[in-house]
Amino acid sequence: MQPKLPADIETPAYVVDAAAVERNMATAARIKRESGAKVLLATKSFALPAVFPMMRQTLDGTTASGEYEARLGRETFGKEVHVYAPAFSDTEVRHLLKLADHIYFNSASQLARFLPLVKAAGGKHVGIRVNPGYSNATLGGPLYDPCAPCSRFGATRDTLEAMPWADISILHTHALCESLHDGSVGLIEHVGRELGQYVRKVKTVNFGGGHFVNQPGYDVAKLIAAIKAFRAEFGVDVILEPGAGLVVDAGWLVSTVLDIHRNEKDIAILDTSASTHMPDVLEVPYKPPVVGAGEPGEKPHGYILGGKTCMTGDVIGEYSFDAPLKVGDRIVFADMAQYSFVKNTTFNGTPLPDIGLLEKDGTYRVIRKFGYEDFARRVGA
Ligand SMILES: Cc1ncc(COP(=O)(O)O)c(C=O)c1O
Incomplete structure (x- = not known):
């Protein structure tokens, strides 16, 4: 079905559908x-402060992939701020201590390195990401x-026994991607079965993302039943x-045929581009x-849709249409709220590298530095 988009939208444009975000929130509320x-x-999937007020009514907070996303969550969403990355630097952890309430580490070595710092700051919840296999x-x-x-994600089974469990309050397992209820339920039951002895050492289990809860x-109901059974068995809180x-089906990328x-x-x-x-x-x-x-x-009318960059592989795919396409026609890509604008640059809020110049005399000059503002401005914060 054609979305009711105003005719004068300048393209290319990502258009987020507020009504669809609201529909998606109803599932989270349930x-x-x-x-x-x-x-x-x-x-990391969807960072748009303009719709955070709508999401904030339902959700408990945000989870970040590093300092910039944690700051965005703290300043524009509020509520709880959780953060996990496969590895943190010393500086990042020091900054995160001011931004996040829940900090998850990926390995025994990261924990050993940063636990003293986190404990000294006080009031933080420490998590360990476990690779559940x-x-x-x-x-x-x-x-x-x-x-x-x-996989580089999560502490492996053989390292769990020696973890400093007395200082860890959250066991985190992220294992899914666009998974239906069988995946969510399977993961929850697997963790109960295989990692129960460690679940009993923590207050909370975070079952990560990838639960595609709004996908037809x-x-x-099956997810809810599995969470309830897990909570009843282990007496822990659960986070998803x-x-x-x-944000399933909560936006479009609107483009125009150029030639x-x-x-x-x-x-x-098109005036848009896969690259x-x-x-994705x-x-x-x-x-x-x-x-x-x-x-x-x-x-009846077949076309390859191609992007406007010089990359040979910048091809979106082959499609067919009811009528011949012509210059100026609008092409609307669907399901473009998730992993779309967040992936253009600074995915995960990852800071961009400096751009520097090594002069002929051997001196090094930084031409451009990027910071949180560059990330935040892109998402309208
Ligand atoms: C640790 C962690 N949590 C949550 C998510 C969100 O996953 P999704 O957007 O697939 O639900 C991801 C995605 O990569 C992740 O790595």
């Missing part, structure tokens, strides 16, 4: 109400499976921190839905 779990927004990612194979062989076909699942090129097939060149605006199309890879279009051959 999970919280019926299971007693807390639900956080993973800002459970795979259910439905997207992208090993590329999106946090428990793929040789996801049986929320989905990103994508909270129709012919080389064996008809190729529509720069939809990097190439990374996963996947073919995004286009409003009103079908698979090749399904409708």
